[in-house]
Amino acid sequence: MTVTKERTLADLVRADFPILHQEVNGKPLVYLDNAATSQKPLLVLNTLKDYYEQYNSNVHRGVHTLSAKATDAYEGARDKVAAFIKAASRQEIVFTRNATEAINLVAYSWGNSNLKAGDEIVLSVMEHHSNLIPWQLLAQRTGAVLKFVELTETEEFDLEQFKSLVSEKTKLVAVVHVSNTLGCINPIAEITAIAHQFGAKVLLDACQSVPHMPIDVQKLDCDWLVASGHKMCAPTGIGFLYGKLDLLRSMPPFLGGGEMIADVYLDSATYADLPHKFEAGTPAIAEAIALGAAVDYLSNIGMDKIYTYEAELTGYLFEQLGQIPEIRTYGPLPKVAGLGRAALASFTAGDVHPHDLSTILDQAGVAIRAGHHCTQPLHRYLKAQSTARASLSFYNTREEIDVFITALREAVEFFGSIFG
The missing domain is CATH 3.90.1150.10 (Aspartate Aminotransferase, domain 1)
Structure with a gap:
């Protein structure tokens, strides 16, 4: 038999x-080095090839056929990412080079405008350098204080200690969803609920979770979430920032230049609506479109x-x-x-x-x-x-x-x- x-x-x-x-x-x-970067399926590789061979053009700026096709594909990728993490609006998705840039965007745009000396930022000892150094620099600029959650005996996020660290002084909690070293899955819904009781914002580093498990930002109730495309079957050089709509609208621009403006005068300018306010200059068009293809691939599985x-x-x-x-x-x-x-x-x-x-x-x-x-x-x-x-x-x-x-x-x- x-x-x-x-x-x-x-x-x-x-x-x-x-x-x-x-x-x-x-x-x-x-x-077996997938936490560093994932491999890319043919769908993603062919999407990159098709863009450069068939409709390579800048987005948002042209009325000719190639530009319109590129713009549709680029903005279509934004729709796919929004649906993938269950964002409430496509305007809540900002394309960045990677998660590191997304974190720095929040640190400079929101952090510079909202933190002052004595305010507290709560992190954990398991954070990736990308979710640590931007907050160190912000603390140096503003006089804010960094506090750190340690580990339990099983080498997981110590939720009880976290409860003792958060207070009215806490303005931001920035934590990883899944540790790239410990592999623990942190209790984000509980963390955000506790932080919000004190009026603190929550940024979630989801680089190691978005490629491996279903994500619902509305259930997690995080204020921002960041991820890198290259860890989720997409190319390098593309990532995204999710942010709650009203919060993103309240934040000043991160970089200035083309694409992110409404009207420009010699001595002043007004800025475009979300998400373009945070996407200055020509974006990584092919990479963003290929990120959309990667989302399609993962979603189909x-x-x-x-x-x-x-x-x-x-x-x-x-x-x-x-x-x-x-x-x-x-x-x-x-x-x-x-x-x-x-x-x-x-x-x-x-x-x-x-x-x-x-x-x-x-x-x-x-x-x-x-x-x-x-x-x-x-x-x-x-x-x-x-x-x-x-x-x-x-x-x-x-x-x-x-x-x-x-x-x-x-x-x-x-x-x-x-x-x-």
Whole structure:
């Protein structure tokens, strides 16, 4: 009797990703660096190609056919992003180069206008540098004070401590939705509810959540949300800022120039309505259109399906890592079927430097991350100079995890024989 293997989500989509079908150092590529950047499906690659081959033109400025087509596609991408995160209005979506630019936009536009000496900004020790340095600079400009939420015993966001930090002095809470190092999924709805009780605004860094799970900004009730396209199957150089409509309308422009104006005089100007007020100059047109294609691709699969499949993979990944005694993982362990955390594992292997592990794994065709993952303060908090990180996406398979674990076990044994 022939037993037919049930096809997984990865089996259905891998053909869409040309880059996955190659050898690295003579071995089939196993790409496990998805938290740094995702791979791009043919739909996205062809969208970029079609734009440059068929209707390359500037947007909003021309009445000719190519400009009209480019404008329709560019603004159509905005509609897709708004629907993807369930924004109340397309005007709540501002295209930026990446999440970093989106955070800086809020820090300069809203922060400079609303914060003063003694006001408090609450962050967490797990923040990516992109959601830390802009607030450090803002605090230096305004005299605002930074406060930090630490971790629980299971290395998750300490909600009880957060409650003790927030007060009438708190003007902003800026937190990551999913830690790119710990993999914990933070309780954003509770965080926003608490912050809003004190009149504080909430900015959500959703770079590691938007590509992996359904997002509803209205249910989360965050005031701003940022994400980068390159982590969600779109090209580099494009991201977006979501902001509540009235809040964005109250904010002054971030950059001045073409596209963001209504009327210009030699000594003054009036500004365009949202979202164009924050999109000065020629935008990343092809990249934005391709971001829309990436949203189409993810939506056609279904974010619920992606989250469920990745959760199963995560459970299997941690189960296998747990069988290597030298491995110490960071962040909460997965709950039933891998649920309760993101699809990544940061780890150390005794005295073996993560860069050495990554180098050996690369010889086996396995791509993982090694370093501080742009979370140096978190690594100091954890008393770890650096970690290795394997991060999954919906196009990864159990078989790839097996290859990774075999290579990791061999690397640990090799360095163990050296260190004695």
